[in-house]
Amino acid sequence: MASPHWTLSPDRLGSMVAVLIGIALYAAPFVTYRANRIAAGAARSIFEALPPTTAFVLVGAALSVAIVAIFVRRSIVRLAAASLGLVVIAPCVGLSAGFVTPAGNTFARVSPALGFWLLGLAFSLLVADALTRLRLGPWARLGALSIAAAAMALLLFSGAWDGLSILKEYATRADSFWSEARRHVLLAIGSLAAAVAVGLPLGVLCHRAPRLRAAILQVLNVIQTIPSIALFGILMVPLGYLAAFPLAAALGIHGIGAAPAFVALFLYSLLPVVANTVVGLDHVPATVVDAARGMGLSNRQRLFDVELPLALPVILAGIRIVLVQNLGLATVAALIGGGGFGTFVFQGIGQTAIDLVLLGAIPTVALSFAAAVILDAAIELSNGTSQ
């Protein structure tokens, strides 16, 4: 059902995006102005939030994207238009902070409002749709991710957004932000590494000894159903006892803090790693294993040179699940003093300061998203090499 490229019949997805853009431009506030960080906000439309020329450029750019979305079907054009839209609105929202805030007022806060988020959503939907339709290869997807990351870094470090409320929250906590970031990543990746070190051999064992398989997988399944805050809490007990021994205490094991969070994330990570190792090994064709045996490969060689490489894509899929899950769950660690981005999220909830919540939530989402893209590409690349 290929539609001719000259058609003037509107594209449905594009029309939906155009409607979103229309609502964002004419019916929603662009930024919210507050007298201080927890005061009630006042809405500012695009023309109240920006100098007239800039506002016209912004509206013009957004409307052009809407027109492209409705009438142009070539993915590459849509991608270019929507990316341009994002490039225009991102510095604009930073600019509006300076324009809306009275000179010399250091208490006032300006945050992006519904209109900005809707424009961002509309453009991102268009970008996502175009990228999906272009069927980019793994390297091209990694390239797109790097460009997006570089653009974000440029906006953050150039100071274009410094007037926004969320960066003012950051400015007062710059040191703790980076130490919590390091803890968050260490918790997520460290527990993943531990789970791979234990889970891979366990998976191989399950594959070779079917009797053990049901029992081990059952236990790991049950662990997954324990809610994260309960598991964090329960683990505080044995670790608290362990901490009474000088050696354990010297290793940094404490009842509260990062140790129970690390162990809990490790336990949650085991199931996907073990289960995917077993499935991956199961799917290695029997003929291949026979051939390897016929060539006189030892048990060990067969495992490392034939079976594990062939099972790699499935094992990587398990690792992707674990990494994305861990990056998210590590936020909960803050509840038991384990640190991480959750610290800001729960502090923000306590103070009903949405920008503080976002300071914790946005980096978490960005990390999980980047991890998912990178590992998806790795899975695809390993699929190519293992065939």
Next chain:
Amino acid sequence: MSRRAVMIRLTALIMLLAFISAPNLFAPVFEPLTTNNAPAIYNQGNLLFLTMAHLGTVFSAALASTLVAVLLGVLVTRPSGVEFLPLSRSLVSIGQTFPPVAVLAIAVPLVGFGEKPTLIALFLYGLLPIFENTLTGLTQVSPLTLDAAKGMGMGPTRRLYEVELPLALPVILAGIRLSVVINLGTATIGSTVAAKGLGEVIIAGLQSNNTAFILQGGLVVALLAVLIHDGLMMFERLLVRRLGLGPAAA
């Protein structure tokens, strides 16, 4: 399921019911976990009531996500909605990278404390697995089957209700099960924003350093999750057999 497996689950169910209706009978079990004469059994609320509230939140969110997700899944697999299909698939995989805590935390400033942000987070987070499975189920129906249905003179509506949806049902149900089990755990985090539920017990334990509370709350939620998971699975098998779909269709 083997006889033994059924017996284990029945025992677990009876223990669970006994515990939430008369928790004080179990005080001696939890006593060793407390210090300084702290109460061994949660005493700031009724466990039965909290369990009901917890289940109520999870199931009402699951009902809403099921309705919306299946409707959306049907829409984007119709010829008129096919332009949305590639994007829908990407959105499902992107959406699942959002941590539930983040969804919950962002909902709080928008709608305030209490049940509402929890319901919103559970609803949004529950949509994804159901939507994903609805897409998988509906796009897996073989074109030959659809052609045969067309040849029998079935219109698009009858094809949907009598062929496509029944064939996709097992996969859709598996998505609902997954979403319910994930949400049972996630709902406990809702208690950090003052939603009624079993998370309250765990949070109270964390705040007063009372491991007995943490263990009780965690055990009840974990048992509920395991039992509901297995119960839904039994229900799915029964339904599939009733509909005469057999294992081949599942």
